[in-house]
Amino acid sequence: MLRVVELDERILVTVMGGRVPRDLVATPCGRAVALVDYVPPYAVLTDDGALWVHAGGPAPRHLTVNLPGRVGVRPDVSVRRGRLPRWDVVTIAGMRCTSLERTAVDLARTAPPVQAVQAVLTARAHGATRQSLCLALQHCRGACAVGRPRAQRIIDALMPPGAQ
Numbered sequence: 001m002l003r004v005v006e007l008d009e010r011i012l013v014t015v016m017g018g019r020v021p022r023d024l025v026a027t028p029c030g031r032a033v034a035l036v037d038y039v040p041p042y043a044v045l046t047d048d049g050a051l052w053v054h055a056g057g058p059a060p061r062h063l064t065v066n067l068p069g070r071v072g073v074r075p076d077v078s079v080r081r082g083r084l085p086r087w088d089v090v091t092i093a094g095m096r097c098t099s100l101e102r103t104a105v106d107l108a109r110t111a112p113p114v115q116a117v118q119a120v121l122t123a124r125a126h127g128a129t130r131q132s133l134c135l136a137l138q139h140c141r142g143a144c145a146v147g148r149p150r151a152q153r154i155i156d157a158l159m160p161p162g163a164q
Helices: 005-011 028-038 047-055 100-110 113-125 130-138 148-158
Strands: 012-015 018-021 044-046 063-067 077-081 089-092 095-098
Touching: 005 012, 028 047, 028 089, 028 095, 044 047, 047 063, 047 095, 047 100, 047 113, 095 100, 100 113, 100 130, 100 148, 113 148, 130 148
Parallel strands: 044 095, 063 077
Antiparallel strands: 012 018, 044 063, 089 095
């Protein structure tokens, strides 16, 4: 096949090392389908991967998933063990991932500062409210409670109580 580099850059995007037509990843369903082969059965996509599925932007280079038990994974996928509340998990194009709000608060709790703030701003731009983010933050219990005060401060700074 003949390739034109300039044309490829306009119509293709790199997703997990492969090239995918931009129009196929223009929607949450399309982005979920692009990642489905990388997510193990029974896993829930979290962090950057889940945020990309919900909101788009630059495709992740590495995925993080949450698994309830011992299931094998790929080298380009990080695993966290544990169970997520069912209300924090959504299914998009057959792939389970954390809700937009849970994704944002998880990144606000644990990601580097710029990424943490960007996650909350992205969630807000895609319809998350202060109330929905605070509710998702309340679901973070046990080991998931690490970073809750930091996430609350970020939410308060970007979406002050009582502000519209």
